[in-house]
Amino acid sequence: MKTLLNKGLNTKNKFSSNILPEAKFYPLVNDCMFNSMFNNPKRKKYLCYFLSTFLNIDYDDLFNNIVFENNILEKDVPKESRRTVDCLCKYKNLFILIEMNNQSRVDVLKRNIDYMNKIYSSSRRVGSSYEYENIILINFNNFSFNEEVENSDSYMYASRHENLLDDIKIYQISLPKIREKMYNNIKLTKCEIFLLSCLLDEKEYEKIKGKGDDISMEYRKEAKRISKNEKFLMQNQLRQAEEFYWKVCESKVAKAAAKKAAKKAAIKESQKAKESIAKNMLNKRCDISLISEVTGLSNKQILSINSR
Amino acid sequence: MKLKELTEQEKELITIMVELEINRHLAAAITVKYLNNVKMKEEFLNYLKNTNFEDLTEEELEDNIIDKVNEIMSKK
Numbered sequence: 001m002k003t004l005l006n007k008g009l010n011t012k013n014k015f016s017s018n019i020l021p022e023a024k025f026y027p028l029v030n031d032c033m034f035n036s037m038f039n040n041p042k043r044k045k046y047l048c049y050f051l052s053t054f055l056n057i058d059y060d061d062l063f064n065n066i067v068f069e070n071n072i073l074e075k076d077v078p079k080e081s082r083r084t085v086d087c088l089c090k091y092k093n094l095f096i097l098i099e100m101n102n103q104s105r106v107d108v109l110k111r112n113i114d115y116m117n118k119i120y121s122s123s124r125r126v127g128s129s130y131e132y133e134n135i136i137l138i139n140f141n142n143f144s145f146n147e148e149v150e151n152s153d154s155y156m157y158a159s160r161h162e163n164l165l166d167d168i169k170i171y172q173i174s175l176p177k178i179r180e181k182m183y184n185n186i187k188l189t190k191c192e193i194f195l196l197s198c199l200l201d202e203k204e205y206e207k208i209k210g211k212g213d214d215i216s217m218e219y220r221k222e223a224k225r226i227s228k229n230e231k232f233l234m235q236n237q238l239r240q241a242e243e244f245y246w247k248v249c250e251s252k253v254a255k256a257a258a259k260k261a262a263k264k265a266a267i268k269e270s271q272k273a274k275e276s277i278a279k280n281m282l283n284k285r286c287d288i289s290l291i292s293e294v295t296g297l298s299n300k301q302i303l304s305i306n307s308r
Numbered sequence: 309m310k311l312k313e314l315t316e317q318e319k320e321l322i323t324i325m326v327e328l329e330i331n332r333h334l335a336a337a338i339t340v341k342y343l344n345n346v347k348m349k350e351e352f353l354n355y356l357k358n359t360n361f362e363d364l365t366e367e368e369l370e371d372n373i374i375d376k377v378n379e380i381m382s383k384k
Contacts, residue, residue, distance in 0.1 A: 019311070234341060236311050241322060241336035244314055248326040 004155070004172070008146040009104045013176035013183075015142055017102060020201035025223035028198035029142045029175065031086070032235045034100045036226050037198070039087040041068045043222065046198075047089070049215050051096065053191035054138075054152075054171075066091050073118055085115050095119050095135040104143040112137055113170070120168060134167040144174040151177030151192070175199065182207055198223070278302050314340075317349050324356045329366070330373060338377055348380050 017030040026033040038047045048066060052059040067090045073083040087098040097119060099112045116137040123131050144151075152173045157164040178192045179199075188196070193212035197205065198219055205220075226232050274295040281291045282305065291302050314322075318339050325335035343349045355376050361369050 237340045238336045241340045245332045248323050
């Protein structure tokens with residue numbers, strides 16, 4: 001069955017997470033910047049603006065009712081590693097989970113579904129009735145899917161005819177696709193202009209400057225100010241070290257897998273050599289017990305070679 | 309302060325801490341936040357290289373690491 005997640009990923013027009021040299025701020029795809037600008041009650045106007053234009057919700061209502069939730073999820077078992085989501089907030093009875101996905105990996109998207117499910121069932125307690133939350137997951141993807149038609153789309157558990165339920169919804173926003181749309185001079189929505197304002201360096205930003213609301217300019221000014229902040233830079237430095245830590249872990253896993261595969265191949269090779277010796281000895285009418293002694297193969301294995 | 313690339317020394321420190329299975333957040337904090345000069349990092353690196361942690365439990369290992377980091381920081 002063809003699904004979005006198995007279409008293959010594409011990194012064309014991907015955004016860099018390093019500082020934008022002319023605009024002098026870190027783009028929104030930078031995890032620390034995302035945390036400072038979107039996952040921050042002090043700057044909730046930016047998140048609210050995005051959500052109101054993306055989900056078509058009244059900005060003032062959103063601004064007055066949105067609550068930032070703890071972004072560290074509860075553990076199922078004490079030994080489980082800590083699971084931190086990028087941004088989790090609640091608007092009235094709706095949980096909104098937002099993830100910034102910089103790594104072009106399908107397993108990260110699956111992990112986000114796991115996070116979402118955890119929040120979906122978070123109000124369930126032992127002995128209580130089956131109660132579940134309303135939740136939407138918004139994936140900001142710094143990549144696109146091959147053959148992806150829209151630059152943003154929503155997904156539900158659905159059959160060919162109808163949706164299964166309406167309390168879970170997943171949105172995929174492909175940021176590079178929005179950039180592509182800008183290059184192709186296709187009319188951008190307010191939301192897309194705002195997102196590009198959070199991502200583009202000066203030269204590219206010229207293409208959309210003045211087209212969006214004032215909040216786009218405000219965002220850029222604030223982002224520039226934060227990008228000089230010592231605390232913010234330290235966070236970025238820590239993030240860099242953590243990313244390196246992951247890389248080492250991944251190469252450790254890859255090395256172990258390669259070692260295992262090499263060992264398996266060596267065993268197979270040695271078995272082949274033993275069988276070849278056994279075959280030659282059988283052709284020379286040697287005794288089976290002698291062949292077994294020389295090659296280490298069992299009588300049954302030698303007889304099976306003989307019958308091939 | 310400017311964002312710097314990780315130095316080879318910092319990368320070596322993190323690599324050893326991955327081998328020791330020290331928590332990612334702690335490893336990052338030790339490397340770039342607590343041990344904030346080359347000399348401190350060097351001392352900690354030598355400690356990691358010359359200490360046998362094999363018989364320690366996860367908690368004991370973490371305690372030893374934190375004690376050593378505190379010791380190095382207090383000399384500053």
